[in-house]
Amino acid sequence: MFGKSIYINRRKKLKDKIQQGIGLFLGNEESPMNYLGNTYHFRQDSSFLYFFGLDFPGLAAAIDFDSGEEYIFGDDVDMDDIIWMGPQVSIQQNAEKAGVENSAHSAKLGSFLSDAIGKGRKVHFLPPYRGENILRLQELLGISTASINDSVSTDLIKAVVAIRSVKEPCEMEEIKAACATGYEMHVTAMQMAQPGVWEQKIAGTIEGIAAAGGSMISFPIILSQNGETLHNHDHSQYLKEGRLMLTDAGAETSMHYASDFTRTVPVGGKFTQKQREIYEIVLAANNEAHKLTAPGVTYKSVHLAVAEVIASGLKNLGIMKGDVKEAVNNGAHALFCPHGLGHMMGLDVHDMEDLGQIYVGYDEEIRPSDQFGLAALRFAKRLEPGYVVTNEPGVYFIPALIDKWKNEKINTDFINFEKLDAYRDFGGIRLEDDVLVTSSGSEIIGERIPIEPDEIEEIISK
Structure with missing residues (x-):
């Protein structure tokens, strides 16, 4: 990762361009080659990397463009994970690396978004390109897979393109x-x-x-x-x-x-x-x-x-x-x-x-x-x-x-x-x-x- 100030400044630029609604960023998951435990080389979603920097699976992030609050959603490891992967830092500690103050378990992302949708707030998201994230968006937002691409946020796309185009x-x-x-x-x-x-x-x-x-x-x-x-x-x-x-x-x-x-x-x-x-x-x-x-x-x-x-x-x-x-x-x-x-x-x-x-x-x-x-x-x-x-x-x-x-x-x-x-x-x-x-x-x-x-x-x- 770069220093957390880099990610804080990038998200500030994004919040300056979009000032209403919720920005939802889904990280990528592991993708099996031929069985669940044998996966392709993990590659994080690039826009998630750009704004949050965390390079491992099982994450989502949200930005409240009205309040400015930012969130990382993910799960802490259990003993089985530690046995296979070694000691891991907590989701809260990872969020702090990216300069994000709020962290929560993955299960809470659904209720977070449901609350926003119930209040009539727009959820901005980028076009998904992996099947698992298309299905996850259907589950989280209640949008059919056939109409996912009709619901992506043009405002968020244009804002992300404008920011990412000029290299730091x-x-x-x-x-x-x-x-x-x-x-x-x-x-x-x-x-x-x-x-x-x-x-x-x-x-x-x-x-x-x-x-x-x-x-x-x-x-x-x-x-x-x-x-x-x-x-x-x-x-x-x-x-x-x-x-x-x-x-x-x-x-x-x-x-x-x-x-x-x-x-x-x-x-x-x-x-x-x-x-x-x-x-x-x-x-x-x-x-x-x-x-x-x-x-x-x-x-x-x-x-x-x-x-x-x-x-x-x-x-x-x-x-x-x-x-x-x-x-x-x-x-x-x-x-x-x-x-x-x-x-x-x-x-x-x-x-x-x-x-x-x-x-x-x-x-x-x-x-x-x-x-x-x-x-x-x-x-x-x-x-x-x-x-x-x-x-x-x-x-x-x-x-x-x-x-x-x-x-x-x-x-x-x-x-x-x-x-x-x-x-x-x-x-x-x-x-x-x-x-x-x-x-x-x-x-x-x-x-x-x-x-x-x-x-x-x-x-x-x-």
Whole structure:
């Protein structure tokens, strides 16, 4: 935990934004893998962590926005717990760590909320994403599971997003630590990118580095020679000379702050001419994204500028054609980059995605698009100092998508489909950095993972 003043100040900001009703925060429970006593690695709810800091199961918290009173609900351990887990401090002592004065047994949460509801008071809660908490909300609030998401508090969502979006100095120290572990993971993956190596061996090795760095991976590792599949979690292949290995991986610290990087490298340590040409386009796009990421700028505009870099580079190779700006306006570049430029990152690798991307990435000024590719942009609104984003452009050659566009004659004014035949087995390239928006621009967090092609070739060759 951070010092309790951090959590007290965060809750004060929340109480300044919402001044009526009860705020209910459910912590997560243990989740069994294959039987009750054998559980997955416990991960606390991020908003509960952010405002209360207590990182163990069986907790709930409440804030009375009218009176300012705060409560932690949980149960003290019994002798059986002590035998298996060792001595534990009381719920009251844990509440004091978070700067909360009031604590009570879990059984009293129901009557606490019933009393508030009986007086006509609103209970604010965030969207639940785990089945056990959906059922618990049904029990506590009398709301059917089918209508839970219709009853979440938009006011609370918007308040939490506003507060969590701007990272505090203590948070940045944690993110930097996660990025340092991520650096070690990716350099290790590069060194292992040799012909005949099993993908799973590399994925398992770097997952171990994440665990040794404090907690665990921040999301399931993406590592594959088939980088054209954006979220490829299959690690069954053996690396082959002449292929590209895409690794998208990050770490969590013990405080659960995340990193998220992607690098794409040549197996055996030597780019072919065709690979280097595409790689240079993606690298130019990544550098342009970093250059343009600055306060006051909409991230949507950065995404579109990067799309023009990609389209221009592909036009120079004869893969795209026509006017670059017109091609991007028509979404033609999305054949090669069907995802958004990046997302916010913090306590969640896709920060606050559980609260709804419409609130995290968009606002009244910047609204989502339904255009293919642009519709996948998770974050689009104006950047502010303290935001942490991932810049992750890519170029992919997806045979099924190429065939669909060719057969349906989509964007034929901008795509040279005959030229594309030579790239059907290319794979994909993505390059991702974690970036802090500063008062004057942006900075890559920590030491930049090797990204220049000559540097990568040297690392693998050694």
